Structures are given as C-alpha cells and as structure tokens.
Amino acid sequence: MYKPSKRIVIAVLALGLAGFAFGVWVLLNPASIFVQPWRAVRAEAPVKGVLLGPYPVEEDFADLKKRGVTTIISLLEPNVPYEKVLLERERALAERHGMTVKNFPMGSILGQKFGEHYSTNSRAAAEAALSAEGVAYIHCYLGLHRARNVQRYLAEHAQVQAQTYATTGAGASGADMEAEDRATRLFGEDRFEESLAALSGVKDKGPRMLRLEGWSLYRLHRNDEAYVAFSRALALSPGDKDARIGMAYSDLARKRLEQAQQDFLDLRRLYPTDGMVLQGLGNAYFRQGRWKDAEAVFVETLRHDPGNGEVKDMLERVRRFMAPDATPAGA
Numbered sequence: 001m002y003k004p005s006k007r008i009v010i011a012v013l014a015l016g017l018a019g020f021a022f023g024v025w026v027l028l029n030p031a032s033i034f035v036q037p038w039r040a041v042r043a044e045a046p047v048k049g050v051l052l053g054p055y056p057v058e059e060d061f062a063d064l065k066k067r068g069v070t071t072i073i074s075l076l077e078p079n080v081p082y083e084k085v086l087l088e089r090e091r092a093l094a095e096r097h098g099m100t101v102k103n104f105p106m107g108s109i110l111g112q113k114f115g116e117h118y119s120t121n122s123r124a125a126a127e128a129a130l131s132a133e134g135v136a137y138i139h140c141y142l143g144l145h146r147a148r149n150v151q152r153y154l155a156e157h158a159q160v161q162a163q164t165y166a167t168t169g170a171g172a173s174g175a176d177m178e179a180e181d182r183a184t185r186l187f188g189e190d191r192f193e194e195s196l197a198a199l200s201g202v203k204d205k206g207p208r209m210l211r212l213e214g215w216s217l218y219r220l221h222r223n224d225e226a227y228v229a230f231s232r233a234l235a236l237s238p239g240d241k242d243a244r245i246g247m248a249y250s251d252l253a254r255k256r257l258e259q260a261q262q263d264f265l266d267l268r269r270l271y272p273t274d275g276m277v278l279q280g281l282g283n284a285y286f287r288q289g290r291w292k293d294a295e296a297v298f299v300e301t302l303r304h305d306p307g308n309g310e311v312k313d314m315l316e317r318v319r320r321f322m323a324p325d326a327t328p329a330g331a
Contacts, residue, residue: 030055030086030141040143048177049208050129050136052151054143055086061097066188068208070134070241072099073125075106075146083141096304098274102128106146122146126153134208134242176202180209183216192216207237214246223253241267245276252284260284275305279314286314291322 030039039054056064056072064072072094076083087103094101104125129136129150140146183198195216199209214229230246237243248263264281271277278301285294298315302308 030057040147049132049134050138050154052138052143052147054147055139055141056090056093056137058093061093061099064137065097065099067184068135068211068242069137070099071129071132071136072101073129073132073136073138073150074101074103075121075125075138075140075150076103077105078103079105086141095273096275098271098276104128106140106149122149123153125150129154133237133240176204180212183209183212187212187216190219192219196220205232207233207240207243210236211240211242211246214243214250218246218250218253221253223250226250227254241271245274245280248277248280252280252287255287257284257287261288273304275301275308278304279308279311282311282314286318289321291318294318295322 040052051064051067051069055076072090074087074090076087078084078087087101091101102125104121106121106125125138129138138147138150179198179202183195186192186195186198193216196213199205199213199216202209205213210229210233214226214233217223217226217229227247227250230243230250233243234240234247244263244267248260248267251257251263252260261281261284264277264284267274267277268281278297282294282297282301285291285297295315295318298311298318301311302315305311
C-alpha cells in the first residue's frame with residue numbers, strides 16, 4: 001500500500017494552510033480584486049436620504065461623509081467570525097469620521113438567509129434608516145441579498161409615502177427633489193455658485209436643503225448668509241448636528257471667536273470624537289492665541305483621524321508659535 005513520504009504530507013498541509021490563510025485574507029478585504037467583481041455599486045434607495053451598497057472600506061468613508069452620511073446601518077452577522085472583525089473595523093472608522101454604526105444582524109450565505117431574526121431585523125434596519133438624522137447608508141458584505149431585502153421594505157414605505165402625498169398634497173415636488181439632487185452633485189464638484197442656483201427655485205426648503213445651502217454659502221465666504229441658512233435648518237429640525245456644526249463654523253469665520261469656542265465645546269460634549277467638531281475647536285483656540293489648548297485639541301483630533309493633513313499643518317504652526325524664539329501671531 002502506498003504511503004506518502006513525510007515531505008509530501010508537509011507540503012500538502014502547507015498548501016492547505018496557505019489556501020486557508022488566503023481565503024481568510026480575501027474575506028477580510030472585501031474591496032480586493034478577488035471580490036470586487038461581485039460587489040454591488042452604491043446606489044440611492046427608493047426613499048430620499050438613504051443609500052445602499054457593499055461594506056464600506058476605509059477609502060469609502062470620505063465619500064460617504066461628503067454625501068452627508070451620518071448613520072451606517074450594518075447588516076453584518078457578528079456570530080460569523082470574519083463579519084465580526086469587519087463590524088469592529090467599521091465601528092472604528094465610523095467613529096473617526098463622526099458617524100454612528102447601528103447593527104441589525106442578518107445572517108446569509110450565498111443569498112440563503114439563516115438566523116431567527118432575519119425578517120425582523122430587515123424591517124428594523126429600514127426603520128432605523130428612515131428615522132436617522134442626515135443620510136443613512138445600509139450595507140451588508142457585497143451589497144446584494146441582505147441589502148436588497150431591506151430595500152424591499154424601503155420600497156413599501158416609499159409607495160405608502162407617495163400615496164399620502166397624492167392624497168394630501170404634502171411633501172416636496174418632483175422638481176424640488178431634482179433640484180436638490182442637482183445641487184448636491186454640484187456641491188460635490190465644488191461648484192458652489194451653481195449649487196445655490198439649483199436651489200434658488202425651491203420655495204419651501206427642508207432642513208437638508210438648508211444645510212446644503214448653508215455649506216455652499218460658507219464655502220463662498222458668505223458667512224452671515226450661511227449662518228442664517230443653518231439657523232433656519234435648526235429651527236425646522238431642533239438638535240440637527242450638521243446645522244449646529246455649520247453655525248459654529250460660521251461664527252468662527254465671522255470672528256465671533258468666543259461664541260464659536262462655546263459652540264464647539266457644547267458640540268464636543270455630544271460628539272467627543274467628531275473630527276469636524278474637534279478641528280473647529282482647535283481653530284477657535286488658535287485664532288485666540290491659546291496655543292496649549294489648540295495643541296491639545298489638534299493632537300486629540302489626529303488620534304481619531306490620523307490622516308488629516310490640514311490638522312497636521314495646524315499642529316505644526318501651533319508648535320512654531322510655542323517655540324521660545326517664535327514671533328507672536330499678528331506681529
């Protein structure tokens with residue numbers, strides 16, 4: 001009877017372990033070239049303010065933030081080892097970018113659902129997305145079966161919503177929604193004047209449109225007008241995080257430094273790891289010549305967002321001013 005040599009046995013085991021390690025690596029890197037062909041493309045959901053797609057890797061978070069995402073609805077199943085790792089990874093990335101992750105586990109293998117709460121969590125995920133402040137991003141691993149199951153619940157909501165609008169005449173018109181979509185796209189291309197022009201024909205702007213208008217005005221250094229737009233958004237949606245951040249940055253730009261400082265301190269108590277909040281507070285301290293306070297906040301910002309080049313530059317400037325032979329600011 002043939003008996004393989006020890007060398008052959010070791011080689012087979014080594015190949016098996018290498019194959020297993022490679023498989024684990026592929027599962028933990030859902031944007032790799034080995035998985036990319038099967039990943040869904042990020043897309044709008046049937047209702048406004050909700051996006052659907054695949055697992056967001058680190059490079060995706062900047063784009064999600066640009067599109068106004070504040071809440072990530074994760075359908076990953078933490079009882080599956082590699083999805084547990086991915087869930088922990090996205091929680092850390094979301095915290096760094098000032099986003100919240102809500103997990104509604106929906107177990108699925110090759111599109112076949114398993115687990116007791118698949119349907120319940122599918123509906124709960126849709127409801128969480130609809131009630132989120134700002135834009136919500138719903139994802140599973142590839143953005144296919146589980147995300148599409150939630151999409152069906154969202155489609156049901158959109159149908160009921162459309163019937164309500166047809167009966168009562170409430171809600172934004174199709175033209176207003178198209179104007180908002182166009183303004184959002186133009187803002188993303190840094191075409192702020194054109195973004196404002198796209199919104200100019202909308203008579204009754206909601207909080208999301210007013211925030212978009214406010215940030216366009218802020219980028220154009222029309223800071224008094226930006227403050228008014230953010231204030232109107234906050235009046236319609238009390239506690240709106242993005243509107244409050246916009247008002248604080250408008251105060252900073254208008255040289256209302258003590259007010260801006262207080263605005264950002266209040267926001268930091270609510271959102272202690274948000275990069276925009278921390279950076280704004282650091283800038284408020286910097287503009288007042290409070291170098292040690294500015295240094296501490298910029299160091300804290302980089303702890304949460306180590307790739308922020310703008311904050312790195314500001315930290316270097318602060319440390320130059322703190323040097324014994326530094327020329328005072330404004331001298």
